[in-house]
Amino acid sequence: MKEYNLYDKVKNGFVYVELRRRIYGLKESGILANLLLKKCLSNFGYRPVKFTHGLWKYDTRPISFTLVVDDFGVK
Numbered sequence: 001m002k003e004y005n006l007y008d009k010v011k012n013g014f015v016y017v018e019l020r021r022r023i024y025g026l027k028e029s030g031i032l033a034n035l036l037l038k039k040c041l042s043n044f045g046y047r048p049v050k051f052t053h054g055l056w057k058y059d060t061r062p063i064s065f066t067l068v069v070d071d072f073g074v075k
Contacts (some may be wrong), residue, residue, distance in 0.1 A: 033067060 001007055006015050037056070038048065045059040057064045 030068075037067060 001015075009015050034048075034054070037046075041056070046056050047059065049055040049057055049064075054067050055064065056067070
């Protein structure tokens with residue numbers, strides 16, 4: 001509380017926050033992002049490459065990208 005100056009943000013005994021981006025250092029962030037990508041992109045022709053974790057390709061066009069935790073590299 002002291003480190004992040006949260007005492008002045010207390011309302012009725014609670015501190016309410018809104019997370020808009022990501023939580024740095026969350027060890028599960030990579031797998032969570034990968035599962036969400038798989039769910040969202042599979043309907044649009046994107047598939048993870050079988051033996052290269054984090055590499056994705058489009059079914060019919062020469063589009064590929066990689067996901068490393070929460071950063072993208074697109075080719």
